[in-house]
Amino acid sequence: MNAIRLTDVTLGYDRHPAVHHIDGHFEDGSMTAVIGPNGAGKSTLLKGIMGLLPPLTGAITLDGATCGDIAYLPQQADIDREFPLSVLDVVLLGAWKWTGPFGGATRAMRQQAEEALRAVGLEGFGKRQIAALSAGQRQRMLFARLLLQDCRVILLDEPFTAIDARTTADLLALVNHWHEERRTIIAVLHDFVQVRRNFPQTLLLARETIGWGATAEVLTAENLLAAQNMCEAGDDRAPPCRRSAS
Numbered sequence: 001m002n003a004i005r006l007t008d009v010t011l012g013y014d015r016h017p018a019v020h021h022i023d024g025h026f027e028d029g030s031m032t033a034v035i036g037p038n039g040a041g042k043s044t045l046l047k048g049i050m051g052l053l054p055p056l057t058g059a060i061t062l063d064g065a066t067c068g069d070i071a072y073l074p075q076q077a078d079i080d081r082e083f084p085l086s087v088l089d090v091v092l093l094g095a096w097k098w099t100g101p102f103g104g105a106t107r108a109m110r111q112q113a114e115e116a117l118r119a120v121g122l123e124g125f126g127k128r129q130i131a132a133l134s135a136g137q138r139q140r141m142l143f144a145r146l147l148l149q150d151c152r153v154i155l156l157d158e159p160f161t162a163i164d165a166r167t168t169a170d171l172l173a174l175v176n177h178w179h180e181e182r183r184t185i186i187a188v189l190h191d192f193v194q195v196r197r198n199f200p201q202t203l204l205l206a207r208e209t210i211g212w213g214a215t216a217e218v219l220t221a222e223n224l225l226a227a228q229n230m231c232e233a234g235d236d237r238a239p240p241c242r243r244s245a246s
């Protein structure tokens, strides 16, 4: 079964395409690394799947799911660290599907949030302000929120960038556990060793698809060189795309 199908998808900003004509699918229960040079369109693709950026052309279909069934962890840079919230408040945001945007958290939800904090190694951190967390602790907190969200599809944008080795290992173990639970995982990553060791599938992007399939077949020197060349030749302010669907 396909969890997510992309049919000739082009995504961009102000009608300027950032990533073109992506065609393929993420199978239900698959675990895919999305890799590629800076500016290749990796974050853009995740935003498209999440429904934050409607395709300029083509279609993204979620098999039997809605955007509410997808959990999304944006890049660290996109998160406001100074907002006056406690760690428990942030984790409880993961329960909004059940509470509604203005609903209060029940005692059971608070307990679940405490358990999630324990699972990511942040027991006793609930009352702390998020501004007082280190980068690694903040990422652990956001993984606790993902645990509470309990979604079938999980999108992670550079989840381990600027995170220490111990935290990365702990959070990777959690991601592998989600994979064992047959959730669909799509993660933007830059560490190829990590990708080879943990991610069975890889999508290599360079404004368009260079390779998509088994990691060993996609993550080759030849493909990486092609991706680099493609991105260097790319134009940030490309005109609206006129290529027809193939």
Ligand SMILES: Nc1ncnc2c1ncn2[C@@H]1O[C@H](COP(=O)(O)OP(=O)(O)OP(=O)(O)O)[C@@H](O)[C@H]1O
Residues within 6 Å of the ligand: 013, 018, 036, 037, 038, 039, 040, 041, 042, 043, 044, 045, 236
């Ligand atoms: N909000 C935006 N408005 C306009 N252009 C954008 C916006 N976000 C990204 N872009 C452009 O879209 C292209 C793809 O960016 P994107 O962030 O998806 O790349 P990426 O592969 O995730 O890169 P990185 O590895 O550096 O995070 C880039 O040319 C970028 O400048």
